[in-house]
Amino acid sequence: MPPLTEAALRVAVTKVDLTAAVRFEQEFHAAWQEAVQTDCTVPMHTFLYRWGMFVALRRYPSRAARLDELERAVGRATDREEARASSAELAALLGEAASEVSG
Structure with a gap:
């Protein structure tokens, strides 16, 4: 699981789902x-x-399937x-992914 940083997640998202990379950049x-306008870090943490959850759920093809x-x-x-x-x-699947994201 990559660290929860913008750069690491950008690379991971691109590897697991290239089409999601566009959405990643937009978001x-x-x-x-929003963080700049509100002077609050919550939007960035969210x-x-x-995106950490997205990667955790999709980094293993069997889990993604x-x-x-x-769904x-x-x-x-x-x-x-x-x-x-x-x-x-x-x-249960979401719980596993959340545990990985929380480290």
């Missing part, structure tokens, strides 16, 4: 602008955490139990 500039499968399963669920089961597994 980086928006967060920077940006770094969000499972994430996509679970589709939740969207297609026809009953509450099916949705709960997929949501629980999705929550």
